[in-house]
Amino acid sequence: MKKSRTGFLKLFLKSLSIFCLSVFSSPVLLGQEMSLAEKFSRMYITGEPSLSSDANRFTFLWDITGKKQVWVAEFASTFPLQLTFLSEEITFVEWVPKHELILFGAKTGAAGTTQLYLIKPNGSDLKRITSKDSAEYRFKAFSNDGKWMAYEANARKANILDAYTMNLETLERRLIAAEDDCVRPISFSPDASYLLLSKGNQAVNNDLYLADLKTLKQVLLTKHKGNAIYHGGDWTPDGNALYVSTTENETFHTLALLTLVKYRRSVVRGKLSPISLGKYDLAEFHLSNDGKYFSYTLLQDGYSRTVVQNLKTRRTIELDDADDVISADFTEDSKLFVLKYGSATNVTQTVLYEPETKKVKPLTFYNYAGLWPKDFVRPQSVHYISFDKEEIPAFLYMPKGAKVDSSLTMVVLFHDGVHSRAKPYFNLMVQFLVANNYAVMMPDVRGAFGYGLKYAEADDQAAREAALKDAASAVSWIQMSGLANPKKVVAMGCGYGGYLAQSIAAQNASGWAAAISINGFADLAEFVRTKSAFEKNALAIEFGEPETNADLFKKFSPIHFAAQIKMPVLWIAEKQQAPQAAEEAKKMQSAAQKNGVKSEALLLESACGQENLKRTFEKVAAFLENQVRNK
Incomplete structure (x- = not known):
């Protein structure tokens, strides 16, 4: 195969x-x-493939020309055609069913909001179909015949996402639901007479509603007690039921069939049947x-x-x-x-x-790019014990031919995204580090998705301290394992992972040799404040409110403890992609340098992802070599 x-x-x-x-x-x-940094930065990989209705052509995103753009390919052709040449980065691409049309989104203007565009497969008739520069537009679904599109946008109120439909033939848009909380479209019924909606916080507690697209009347389908999460909505061909994912009365995200109960041909409620x-x-x-x-x-x-x-x-x-x-x-x-x-x-x-x-x-x-896949390394699953005896899952990558002794330097790489997870699949940074003869551990500290509800919610608000201690506890297991030099363990991460690495450097440094933060935030309150208005509602459940939980935010923000940093730290931040991280990197480095710490900062100005990646690889390799491995 x-x-x-x-x-x-x-x-x-x-x-x-x-x-x-x-x-x-x-x-x-x-x-x-070429150096390893150059090779790894030149691994151009396409993504987001979307098929035409006849399955003879497909679109995808590719950053080979600097920023992700839309390309189209035919199976009979030897090379694809580039469709877009925008200065903005394309965020997604979808082929409109039953039509010679392609829909895509691009970060547009100073606000950097996603706007929606249509283009024909031959590259003609490019048109923007959303109008408000300050609003965020997010595509959600097509009707089966491709005539209608459902999307969400905060065009009415900055802090609220509303559900819309658009006729892709006339470009006429219709506001389906405008309420005091976010209403997000999910999917059309097979005959496009109904639109499935989600209301509430999709990470904690939400409900599914069915909107009649003629009358706009809504019916609650998931009446429940307590917190429950409902995702998805794949319709059966007869339109009488949907498959969904739910946590109602469950400890894991579980499959269920949601049957539509009708009275006099009208849907009156939903009946949920879990499938184990x-x-x-x-x-x-x-x-x-x-x-x-x-x-x-x-x-x-x-x-x-x-x-x-x-x-x-x-x-x-x-x-x-x-x-x-x-x-x-x-x-x-x-x-x-x-x-x-x-x-x-x-x-x-x-x-x-x-x-x-x-x-x-x-x-x-x-x-x-000249690299040999046979040299890449597969991980092994391990677990380590945290401060309170909780088992923390992790993936361990050992360089090929490495001796299991104290000669290695170990990098603990924390994943980005609070509710994301470490993935045992191809990772440029992991394979770059292993190729440079570093061992790598990727933990899933509390809050990661994929280990049940209890684990995912175990870092909310005041419980954030447990996740921070989970991250810091990784060094103890490494020291006892004998897999690496106990004095040469480095904390590293991007985004949320960079936040964890900075927390270790400023507040939980015992046993660690150095830290690296890539686009990581250091001020938790500022991280929440700078998010879009509608995102703050969801973040409040996770972190709390910056104003009412000020003491909590200060306690968990490394920026307030920068003066305690006594280990080498490297901050890398892209000014365009992560302006908060760039500003905080300068403040953190300045505070650390007052302690005589050999800290470094690399603030990337370029808009070219390949150039930034190359410079990041080079800086990380030099920092680890000079400040840890050969120190």
């Missing part, structure tokens, strides 16, 4: 190598070996349009385990390389599968899969 997946790319990659050489070669590099898939969090699921195939993905020990079933025969479909399938969806005609493959040693690939013949066609392209 792996051989067949890569076989289709040979002709493409030959063309790609010629293209890359012409665009990115420089006289300095010609005739000499074991004690694992349900990550995602998909039902084919004809109702024949169903896929679901469970998170088991941090790995995505995907199952595809034929609902008519009640049999599970055997997929090649099944352990590497991290998600499965279906084409519009339900005849082909769209499989996403992922592993630590291969970049994530999406393919079009024919279940009868098992033939595949690639929907993503990649370039290893």
Whole structure:
């Protein structure tokens, strides 16, 4: 299977190598070996593939020209066509069903809000279909016939997301729900007569409603007591039920069938029937349009385990390389599968899969830039004991051929996103560090998704201290394990992970040798304040209110303890992408330097992601070499 997946790319990659050489070669590099930093920064990987209705063409995002732009490819062609040449970065792309139209979003203007655009597959008739520069527009769903689009926007009130529909033929938009709280569209019924809506905080407690698109009358489908989360909404072909993910009366995100109960042909309520898939969090699921195939993905020990079933025969479909399938969806005609493959040693690939013949066609392209995939390293699952005896899951990467002794330097890499998780799939920074002979541990401290509700909520507000101590406790296990030098353990992370690394440097430094923060925030209150108005409502559940919980925010903000930093720290921040991190990096470094600490800061001015990545790799490698490994 792996051989067949890569076989289709040979002709493409030959063309790609010629293209890359012409665009990115420089006289300095010609005739000499590129550094690891240069190689890892030049691994251009496509993403977000979206198929046309006939499944003969597809769009995707690619940053090979500097910023992510929209490209379109035909399976019969040797090289794709670039459709957009915007100065802004494209955030997503979707092919409109049954139409010769492509929808995409781009960060536009000084506010950096996402605006929506339409373009034809030949690159003509580019038009922006949203109008308010200060508003954020988020695409959510198409109707099956592609005539209608559902999206959410805060155009009416800055702190509220409203549900809208738009006729993509006339561009007429309609406000479906405007209330005092966010109302988010999810999916159209098969005949486009109804729109499924979500109200409330989707991370803590929400409800699903059904809106009649003729009358705009809404019906509550998920009446419940206490907190419950409902996600998704894949309709059965007859429009009488939906598959959803829920935590109602459950300790994990669980699959359920939500049946529509009708009275005199009108929907009056919903009936929820849980479907047990074991004690694992349900990550995602998909039902084919004809109702024949169903896929679901469970998170088991941090790995995505995907199952595809034929609902008519009640049999599970055997997929090649099944352990590497991290998600499965279906084409519009339900005849082909769209499989996403992922592993630590291969970049994530999406393919079009024919279940009868098992033939595949690639929907993503990649370039290893002179690196050898066989040199990449797979992780092993480990657990360490935190301060209160809680077991913290983690992934451990050991350099190939490394001795299990105290000669190694260990980097503890914390994931970005409070409710995200460490993923055992290809990670540029992890493989770059391992290639430089560093061991890497990636923990899932409390608050990470994929280990049940209790674990995900165990870091909320005052309990944030437990997550910070989880992060700091990793060093004790490493010191006792004998896997690395007990005096050369480094805390590192991006975004939320950078926040954890700075917390260790300023408040929980015992046993640690150094810290690296990439685009990490240091002031928790400022992090919440600078978020968009509608995002603050969700963040209040997670962190509290900066005004009413001022003492709590100060306690958990490294910026108030910068004067206590006594270890080498490296701050890296992109001024355009993370202005808060850039400003705070200067303040943190200034405070640390007053202690005589050899701290460093790299503030990236470039808008080019490839250049920033190269400089980040170079700076991280030099810092670790000079301040830790050879110190």
